[in-house]
Amino acid sequence: MRKSNRTGNWFTKCFHAAYYYLDDPPNHPSAPQVDWEVPVEIGGEIRAAVPVNEFAKHVASLHADGDIGFSREYEAIQCESAVDELPCEHSQHPENKRKNRYLNIIAYDHSRVHLHPTPGQKKGLDYINANFIDGYQKARAFVGTQGPLPDTFDCFWRMIWEQRVTIIVMITNLVERGRRKCDMYWPKDGSETYGVIQVKLLEEEVLATYTVRKFQIKHLKLKKKKQINSEKIVYQYHYTNWPDHGTPDHPLPVLNFVKKSSAANPPDSGPIVVHCSAGVGRTGTYIVLDAMLKQIEHKGVVNVFGFLRHIRAQRNFLVQTEEQYIFIHDALVEAIASGETNIRADQIEELKNNIPYLEMQYKNIIQFQTKDIHIASAMKQVNSVKNRGAIFPIEGSRVHLTPKPGEDGSDYINASWLHGFRRLRDFIVTQHPMQNTVKDFWQMVWDHNAQTIVLLSSLDEITFAQFWPDESEPIETHYYRVKFVNKTNKSDYVSRDFVIQSVQDDYELNVRMLHCPSWPEMSNPNSIYDFIVDVHERTSDYRNGPVIVVDRYGGAQACTFCAITSLSMEMEYDDTANIYTYAKLYHNKRPGVWTSSEDIRQIYNILSYMPTDLQLLKRTALRTEFEDITTATPDLYSKICSNGNISSTLNSNTINNTNLTTTTTAPNTNGDTVGIQITNDENEELSVVVGSGNDAKDAQKLDIVG
Structure with a gap:
C-alpha cells in the first residue's frame, strides 16, 4: 500500500x-553522475575544495558557534539524499528482506553488487546488501556492506571471491553494549565452509586498536583449469577500538589504521570491502578519510563535502551522523599538521639528528593543554597530598583503585593507563610511591592483576625510599598481604619476586619487580633490549595483567620505556615505527611527561641501534576473546x-x-x-x-x- x-x-x-x-520502493531513475571536485552552490553558499594550508582555519570556522557550520553542511547533504530517494527494489524483494540486517539500510539498485549465479541456484538470487563506492580518482574502489548475518555468510564469501577482494576492513565489534552488531563470519580456528567457499584462518595478530587476520579461501566448485587458481589469500583488518557510540577520542590511531589497511591492497586486486554493522556510518567515515588523504597527497586540497555528497548517491546514509562528519574534519586537520607519522626503520638513523624535524614534532606532540576538568580528581584537596610533582593523570585514563566505603578520594592514585603495541591497557605509568601511598600502590597491583613491575627510579633514604617488603616484615592490609620471596642480581638491574596473598581466601598473585635505576643509560646498548626481553618473559602462571612502570614522577623515563617496548614490536611486525603517535597519545593521557625535544630524540636514538631478533611478538602474542550473546x-x-x-x-x-x-x-x-x-x-x-x-x-x- x-x-x-x-x-x-x-x-x-x-x-x-x-x-x-x-513497503514499496519509489520508482526513480539511476543516480545522477556528478563531478564532486567542481564547486557547487547549495543553500546559497558555494562549497568547494579547500587548500591544505587553509583547512585548519576552515574547520575552526565550522566549529564556531556550537558547530553551526558543520550542522548546515551536514543538513544540506542529508536533505539532498532524502530528495533523491533512489530505487532499491531488490532490497525489498520478499526473498531478500531477510538478508538485510536492518530494515531500512538497503542497497541501491544502480550500484549494488551482483553475485554470480551458481549451478542449480534459482534465478534472481544474486542479492547481497552491498554497494560499489568510488574512491579518490578510482571508480568502485570500495564495496560498502553490512556486517554479515548467518544467512548471508555464504553470499559474503562468494562476493569476496568473485570481486577478487584481498582486503576486508571491519569497523565494529561483534557485540557492543550487549547488542549483536555483527556475526562472526570467519572461523575462530582451522577452517569452515560457507556455501561454495572454504575459509581457513592462517594467522591472527592482535594489536592495541586493531587485529589483522590472514585467511586462505578456496572455491570448492571451481572447475580446474591451468589459468585459474582455486585458492587465494585474504586479509581482514578489524578495527576494535571504535567506541560503541560516538567517535574515537583521538584520530591518530584511526588515521594509522586507514593508511595501513588501504596500502595493503595490491594494485591488481579488486575493491576493498568495508563493513561495520549497518555498513553506512563508520564504513562511510573510513571511505571518506581514505579518499581525502589521497586528495591531500595528490592535489593539496580537501573536499569532504563534495566527496560525501557524491558517494551518498551510491549507498544510503554513508557517514551516518553529524558527529562522524565532524570527526572526519578534525582527523584531517591532525593528518595535515602531523604529516606522515609512519617512518621506516631505515629512516630513524637520519631523523634522530634532524633537530628542526624533532622540534616541530615536539611542538605538535605537546599541543594538548589541560583544563581543570581534565585533572579534577588529582586536584581534590584529599588527593593533592598523593602527588609528587606537576604530572597528573587525565580523568579518562587514570587508574582507579577499589574505593573504600565512605572515604572520599580512596579510588585515586597518581597513575595512568597507556597503550602499547598489543593492548590499550598494556602499561600503568606511575610515580615512585610516597610514604602515604605505599599501600595504594600495592592495592593497584592487586586490583589490576599486575604481575610485572618495572622500577626505574634510584633510591635515597628519605624522598624516594624502599616501598616493598623485606624478608622480615611483609606489608599487610585488611585485604591482602605482600611477602618477599627472593632477589636476583643482574648486570644492570635487580630482580625481586613477591607474592600477594588474599586475607579472605586462598587466592594469590606472583609479582616480579625489575629495578633498573640506570635506565636508559645502561652499560651497553644491547643491555637495554636484554632488559626489555626480561620484562616480557612469561611464566606458565602469568595472568596477562598490565606492566606497571615506575619512575620518580611517572614521567619521561617511564614513558620512554613504554614507547621503546611498543615500537620495538612495531618494527618487528612491519619494519615501521610510529614514534610521533605514541609520544603524542602518551602526552594526552599524562601531560607533562615530555619536557623537551631531547626526550623525543632519545627514543629515536635508542631505536636506531635496536637488534632485529628480540622476538617480542612471539613472547607477547594474544588471542582474541569473543563475547557471546x-x-x-x-x-x-x-x-x-x-x-x-x-x-x-x-x-x-x-x-x-x-x-x-x-x-x-x-x-x-x-x-x-x-x-x-x-x-x-x-x-x-x-x-x-x-x-x-x-x-x-x-x-x-x-x-x-x-
Missing part, C-alpha cells in the same frame, strides 16, 4: 536521518515503550540478534503512517515507523542500529 505524498513528504522533511522501513538487552526496549510521546499497546515482543520488532498502535489524526526518531541517553538513534491506525496489518517496525 503506497502512503500518501503529503505524509511521505512530511516524514522525509522532519525525519530523514532516522532509520525507517519502506544471543539476545538484545531488554532495558533498551523498555526505554522506548515508556516514552511519554508514544501511545503504545504491546502485543508482541520479539528480540533477536538483529532487530527488535513490536506491534503497536500509534495513528496520527489523519490515520496516516507517522515516522518518529528517538535518541536515547546513549546517543543511539532509534526509529519507529507506525502503520495506519485503520489497517491492522500495518505493524510498527522498530529498528535499532546504534
